[in-house]
Amino acid sequence: SSGINAEYGEKEGVYYSWNGTPVPIEQVHFDEDDKPWQSYTEVQKRITGEIALAVASHYRMLNVLGHEDIAPIRKPDPGAAYPIRELTARYVEQSHTTCTGA
Numbered sequence: 496s497s498g499i500n501a502e503y504g505e506k507e508g509v510y511y512s513w514n515g516t517p518v519p520i521e522q523v524h525f526d527e528d529d530k531p532w533q534s535y536t537e538v539q540k541r542i543t544g545e546i547a548l549a550v551a552s553h554y555r556m557l558n559v560l561g562h563e564d565i566a567p568i569r570k571p572d573p574g575a576a577y578p579i580r581e582l583t584a585r586y587v588e589q590s591h592t593t594c595t596g597a
Contacts, residue, residue, distance in 0.1 A: 510531055510533075512533060518533050522534050524575060524576035526574070530575070532577075533576060535576055535577055540577075540578065540582060543582065544582045544585060544586040545586070547559060547583075547586045548589055551586065558583070559579075559583045561573060561577075563579075
């Protein structure tokens with residue numbers, strides 16, 4: 496499919512990332528439709544949030560959209576395993592404080 500955290504193809508009980516790398520089952524997250532996605536680590540989420548905060552602060556951004564907000568059928572990434580709403584709320588709202596000094 497598409498994106499960094501693309502869907503998996505399951506072969507003989509093993510899940511594979513979009514580039515063919517096997518993914519351990521403990522790193523697979525299933526969404527409400529039972530579709531598998533690779534889970535993100537806490538470090539990946541924290542670093543992504545810190546980068547988002549720096550970019551949102553620098554450019555005084557008010558919101559961040561993911562592919563799923565623009566073209567949900569064609570571009571489902573980053574996928575159900577990525578807490579985009581939570582991270583947007585935490586880091587972009589924090590950037591408002593950084594920008595305004597509030």
